[in-house]
Amino acid sequence: VKVGGYDIPKGSNVHVNVWAVARDPAAWKNPLEFRPERFLEEDVDMKGHDFRLLPFGAGRRVCPGAQLGINLVTSMLGHLLHHFCWTPPEGMKPEEIDMSENPGLVTYMRTPLQAVATPRLPSHLYKRVAVDI
Structure with a gap:
């Protein structure tokens, strides 16, 4: 198999530099800028077919719980931001x-x-309030 002009021998382990992909200006607009809304504005496939986003793997080896993980983190972060005022020490x-x-x-x-x-x-x-069901 040839990837990016390199011959990859059969059976080789290939590691993707996710850090570099996440900061690549060819893949992301202003990659070094903290802009969480980019995932709402840009067409990013969260199901493992878009190789710009690899925290849960990709292709047929994508994590089956990826959507659950994203939903739980989103919910927890929302609860923390809603219920507390955050300040530096x-x-x-x-x-x-x-x-x-x-x-x-x-x-x-x-x-x-x-x-x-x-x-x-x-x-x-x-x-907490006691409730009889």
């Missing part, structure tokens, strides 16, 4: 937060994010 300004990456097999933040979550609603609204 006391004495830290938002512009001082280090958002740089520590790239590797899995990309994570170079400096762990610290934030203070304050409930948006009065505490009595969060109490």
Whole structure:
């Protein structure tokens, strides 16, 4: 098989540089800019056929739980943003937060994010109420 001008011998393991694909200006408009809405604006196939998006694999080996994972993360993030006001720790300004990456097999933040979550609603609204069914 020939890929990108290279001969790949049968039985070879090929690793895709997902980090590079996610930052490729030929694949994404302004790839280094944080714009989550790009997935709503651009036609991105989340089912594993669009090789610009590979966190769940692709093709016939795509993760069968990909949509569930995306839905759960979206729901959890929505709940966290809806129920809490988020601020930096006391004495830290938002512009001082280090958002740089520590790239590797899995990309994570170079400096762990610290934030203070304050409930948006009065505490009595969060109490459980017994219900007989």
